[in-house]
Amino acid sequence: MFDFRSLEVVHWDYWQRFSLPLDTNIVTVVGPNGSGKTTLLDALRTLLTIDCAGNRDYKSYLRHNGKPFAWLRARVGNTPGPSGERPFFPLMDREVTLACRIQKKGGEWTRQYAVLGGDVSVEEIESRGEFLGLREYRVRLEGAGLSQAIRRVLTLEQGATDKLCQLPPKALLDLVFDVFGDKAVLDDYQRARNEQGEADREQHGLEHQLSLIGVSLQEAEARARSFQEWNALKTERVDLVSEILPRTELAELLAGIRGARPQLTGIKRRVTELERRDVELARQLGELDAQGEMLRAEQHEADLARQQTQKSLDAARAELAQNDLLIKQEARLREMVAAQGGADHERLANVARDARALANHLQAEETRLRQELTTVTSQLSAWRSGRRYTPDFEASFRRALxxxxxxxxxxxxxxxxxxxxxxxxxxxxxxxxxxxxxxxxxxxxxxxxxxxxxxxxxxxxxxxxxxxxxxxxxxxxxxxxxxxxxxxxxxxxxxxxxxxxxxxxxxxxxxxxxxxxxxxxxxxxxxxxxxxxxxxxxxxxxxERQLRDGEAALRSIEARLREIASERKDALARASDAEAVLRGASASSQLADRADEFAEAHEQQARLREDVQRTADSHAAAEQHYEAVREKRLKTSNARDNGAREQRDVQRQLADAVRQHHQLRGEQVERLKAFRAKRRHVPLALRGRAAMASLRERFESPAAVRREIDRVERRLEEGHWEQDPSVLALREKLLSNHDGLKLDLEKRRVHLERASRITHEARGAYIQVLRNTVRRYAKNLKVLAELAGIGVEVDLPELSNDDLALSSAALHVRFEFDKKGWIGMDDGEASGGQQVMKSLLLLVALMRDEDRPGGFVFIDEPFAHLDIFNIDKVGAFLKSTRAQYILTTPATHNINVFQPSELTLVTSKRRPGATWAQPLAVLRRRSNAA
Incomplete structure (x- = not known):
């Protein structure tokens, strides 16, 4: 595994260009938040083709400065390992230059990599132009020891150093095997086992194919039956479309024609009955109209007779009233003669005034009642003639219309x-x-x-x-x-x-x-x-009610008018008498002068009363006759209205029936036309009664035939039909291939059994190597735990030459802090600082290998959850390993975090208004010899 000696960045984030030494085992990068600590680690990750931390990527660091290119160049060690092989073989230099050039082409950022022997500058690398692609570069790095497992460890994000202890036991064991190179061997063995399994499955497939050859003849016969069924369905579809459907439609039309006849006959009968009823109602209405005209004339004559008797009665009553007035005047004159001796003139003046006022009031009431009488008379005239009374504003507007x-x-x-x-x-x-x-x-x-x-x-x-x-x-x-x-x-x-x-x-x-x-x-x-x-x-x-109410109102007004006339005469008489006394008239002289007139009045009194009674009886008889005629006319009018309503209802029903008859008859005509048109295309033998009845039993309607056609067409479309008759030739070919396939299967079976036996024995021999790897990792954990003062127990997995045992093998690790009992890797009982220390132990144990010294680890803020004493412990065992550590820590941490570091890189924030950030400051610890 190689280590870093120096790093040079050009146009990376806000850094213009500078070089940093990295030639010590522990490098600490310190600075305030946002000053570029993670930016430096992401530069190393990008150089090693590892994903950046968090949601960042290398493109996000290139958008800040506005430059179209950037360089990352590192000088790394190429020291031979225990086996004498150099990491970057065939390069034999003690140091190797790794470079990454990032350029913007066509709006996209592209990366190119270079691996060159010695310390080669950026300018020289660009002049040589010896660049590698991303895949080839990753292969070179993996050959130098940067495995996929190390890549995964190096991508731990800021403050996530404790994530390694969260791995499941199975994943931890896979990581150990991957780091120490055993995972690739196991994968090779598993790949060989998979290939043998695939060959075995292929063998079984060929054997199954051989077994199918015996039934190939039956398959060919099935395909022939499919071909025959396909032809039968096609024939059935042709018959259904060309013969069955037209016959079924013809039968449906015939049934529709026969079924519509009773309904058509019934509606025609109903039309006839309604026409007859309409004629009968018209005749009855004519008779009622004639009877109404006759009754109206009779009512008019009765009304004239009633009015005549009324006039006679009024005249008799007037004559009687005049005679009564004379008798009353005689009585008043006699009272005045008796009262003239001591007349009260003031009382007589009041009587005259009150009588005149009452006469004027009665005159005004009579005028108002005369106006109402005119209106009621107009209304009665309209109601008696069967018309509706129309107000003046309505009548005026209707005349305008x-x-x-x-x-x-x-x-x-x-x-x-x-x-x-x-x-x-x-x-x-x-x-x-x-x-x-x-x-x-x-x-x-x-x-x-x-x-x-x-x-x-x-x-x-x-x-x-x-x-x-x-x-x-x-x-x-x-x-x-x-x-x-x-x-x-x-x-x-x-x-x-x-x-x-x-x-x-x-x-x-x-x-x-x-x-x-x-x-x-x-x-x-x-x-x-x-x-x-x-x-x-x-x-x-x-x-009718308006007529009754109007006649009652007329009688009430006429009675009141008669009362007003009588009251007015009495009032005027009292006023005249009082005024006469006040004027000094002689009542005794009036009695003497009018004695004959008063005597005749007494003689006529009885006769006049008889005349009034006689004319009243005549008027009552005329009134009764008039009411009888009017009632009869009203009944006739009501009967006429009811008949008219019934006739309108009958006419409406007749119109509906006629319309329905025309509609049904038109539909029947259309059915007959369609029947005759279709009948020409059906042979006589197929449209007979027996043939049609048999067809109707099989198919109820054309819709059923269409459904059958759809079913057949759906089977033809959805089914997989054999349409090739050459199935027999295929059977002969299968028979000829049977013997050759059987001989080939015997040879393949012998070869497969030998390869499976060799692979199984080789993997069984390698199981001991896996056990040694696990024991070595457990030993590393215990050594590091002793340095940190932490108890560690490792349950070694049971490794055997069995697929299930190897796939389920896991590495269980337990820790003990401060003698407080044993806890697992991620059971939730450890504090944040203990999680970090567990992860560091698991991480450093992967790098601590006596047979494979070197290597490097990026740890972003490993001391984030540690107190002062735990920082010292972690620093102590980091110094005891031979791996290279590049650590970051914020400027606010305890100074003890710098104790294990021999080289400290100090970052700073970009100054306001400056285009580029300041280069990193370098602090190197003075050696003890100095």
Whole structure:
């Protein structure tokens, strides 16, 4: 093994160029953190083609200075070993120069190496140009003693000196054998054993091949059967595609034609029945319309008669009232005659004033009721004629639409409520949409919206409409029917609302569900509230109720007007009487002057009451007759509305049935065309009833035939079929080779047995060398342990000439520190300093060899976990070995770390602003002789 004498670096990291002596056994590199200690060791590792420490590589040190090249040159010893052979033979110089040139070419860094005898400078090496490649250079270094195991030891990172004791016992034994050269011999033996095993496996393979020759004829026959099956599958595929599939499709079409006939007949029968029902409903509607016109005329006549009797009754009542007034005036005059003697003029003034005020109030109330009477009369006129009452703002806007030629309808005209029980709920939801206008043509939207803007119409004008589809079960839409297309948003809104019987049922629904009760209590995402309305607006039931409520309101207004007339007359009379007394009129003279008038009034009183009773009876009879006619007309109108709804439903079903009949008939025609087209390509014998029935039993449908075709094609594609008929020639050739192969196998078997015996005996003889190597390493450990004051026990492995024993052999080492008991290599009981000392012992024992002196070790900060006393111990036994140690230590360590060192290299950090770092300072220990 060689050792280092000096090192020269050029453009390495921040070092420009300098040389360092390394010609002592122990070299200590000291300096602060980041000053280049590990950089120096990585330079030596790069020179020896060893990986740098940590995550660094040689390229990272070349990027700092910006130079395109760098040199590493070392002068090493080439001293002959105990056997007389020099490490770098055939170089016979006492010293050898190792050099590494790193250049940047094409953007990449490349390395070249040189091994030259003597001390050769960088310039001379470059002029010679005798460079080696990486692989050849590594072979030269391995020949000089730098084995793979030493490489692994030299790559220990900073502060990781204790990692060697973490090796498993098996790995430690392999490392010992590798360092002392026995691993290569064992590998050679194992390689020979592997080659013999491979030859033995080859022998068994040939024997197996020989055994297969006996069955080769069966294999050839199997290949022939594969060829026949391949031909059969191809024939089957042709038959399926060209014959079976067309026949199956023909049978499928025939079955489809026969199966569609009952359905086509049924739908045609349904069309006929619906057409008949439509005609019948049209006839009934015509009869109802005629009956309605007749009843409307009869109602008009009854109304005229009722009005006439009402006029007669009013006239009789007026005449009676006038007569009663005369009698009352006589009574008041008589009271005035009696009271004139002591009249209270102040009281009479108050009576006159109050009576006049009451008369004025009744006049204002009469004016208001007359206006309401006009409105109610207009509404009743529309309701009695079967129309809906239209407010002025709606009527004005609709007249504008009609004048512009925009066809439209109102939402209230197309809505009908199927279940009267849910009328309040529907009215509550649709209350805000009573005056929504629906356009018949969506293209009129712009013109309609412009008119809506002009008239300030505050309700929606909808252009986009959609037919009402099937409603969700239980929704509010389910009880509402539309005679025409409605706004799509309204349909979605009604379909989203669920009908519930009460609030308790609604509360059990999900939180996102909208619901409403029959009384109109509505719940949405914002909460619940009552939406019920007092009147009804949608459907025939709403019109009937509006008619009843309107007639009741008319009767109430007329009765109140009559009461107001009577009260007003009485008030005016009291005011006149009081004013007459205040003016001093003579009541007795009035009684005398009007005595005949008062007497006639008393005589007419009974007759006038009889006239009133008679006209009242006539009016009641006319009123009863009118109500009977009106009720009959309403029933006829309801029947007509129900019939119209039924006719619309029948017409809708008829349209669906006709469309379905056309669709089914078209499909049947297409099937017939396809059947006739396919029938021409199928022979008559193959399309008979029996042939078709047999085919349908085998294949149910064309899909089954296609699946069978796919199966056959998949087998043809995925199978490994024999398509070559020359299998018989192959069998003859195998028979001819049988005898020659058998003779060759006998010769190979004899040679293999002889080689295996020789290898086994040679490895058995070498086992003693392995035992000596292990004993020598154990001896080195014990000697070094005595120097360090540490107890060491080594369990020597049981080495025998057996593959299993050699592969499982391991080297177990135990240590004892300060008489505190024995511990293993890496059992977790040792301190950090003890881990370092164990690793140093294992490491130095590899280098301490009396037969192979020399060698070198890089140890980065070996004293990191050691106290002062352990540093002295380690330094003492390092000095006792003959290996070369290059150690690093930080500047903060105890001075005892320099005690074993004969040469100290001091690093320093690069000064701020400087391009290059300072060269290392060299401190050499003065010899004892000096």
């Amino acid at each position: 009609d004048d512009a030629g925009i066809r439209h309808s109102m939402l209230s005209e197309i809505v009908e409520i199927a279940e009267p029980r849910w009328q309040p709920a529907v009215e509550a939801v649709l209350a805000g949409y009573r005056h929504v206008v629906l356009l018949d043509d969506p293209r009129d939207r712009e013109a309609a919206w412009k008119l809506g803007e002009q008239h300030r119409y505050k309700h929606f004008v909808v252009a986009d409409r959609a037919p009402a589809g099937s409603a969700t079960r239980g929704s509010l839409l389910e009880v509402v029917s539309f005679s025409a297309a409605a706004p799509e948003w309204l349909l979605r809104n009604l379909d989203r609302i669920r009908r519930v019987e009460n609030v308790t049922e609604g509360a059990s629904c999900s939180r996102d569900q909208d619901w409403i009760t029959p009384q109109g209590y509505f719940k949405e995402r914002r909460g619940g509230r009552h939406l019920g309305v007092d009147d009804m607006y949608f459907g025939s039931a709403a019109r």
